[in-house]
Amino acid sequence: MQKVGKLDTKVNGQSIQPVSSSAQITEMTARNSxxxxxxxxxxxxxxxxxxxxxxxxxxxxxxxxxxxxxxxxVPILLDIIKYVATFFV
Structure with a gap:
């Protein structure tokens, strides 16, 4: 079993922790999408x-x-309109 060191860093007295690259990628992918x-x-x-x-x-x-x-x-016309509308939704 490996020991994992503490990765906390203090900036202006506030503790910050690193964000994993996979979390960053997931967030960027969501934004791009x-x-x-x-x-x-x-x-x-x-x-x-x-x-x-x-x-x-x-x-x-x-x-x-x-x-x-x-x-x-009329019912056939409504079906046609609904079908065509799906292209624009």
Whole structure:
């Protein structure tokens, strides 16, 4: 069995202890993951905004009834909207 020495250090009268490198890596990984998630979310929102503006410009409101005429029921439309929305969440 090995003896482990005391690793406490005093700074300004306060006792501090070293942090293991694995704890530092875990914390850095968590921060990086959070940052990446925020960047991806912002990117998705920007893409969503561009797509929405292009769709609005491409399809006139008077053409919408013709697009869905006789083909889709309300429950099917809701399923399609939910499915498409999963791409933007």
């Amino acid at each position: 959070t940052t990446r998630k925020q960047e991806v979310k912002a990117s998705i929102q920007e893409l969503d905004s561009r797509i929405a503006s292009r769709v609005k410009a491409a399809i006139s409101p008077s053409a919408l009834p013709q697009i869905f005429k006789n083909a889709l029921t």
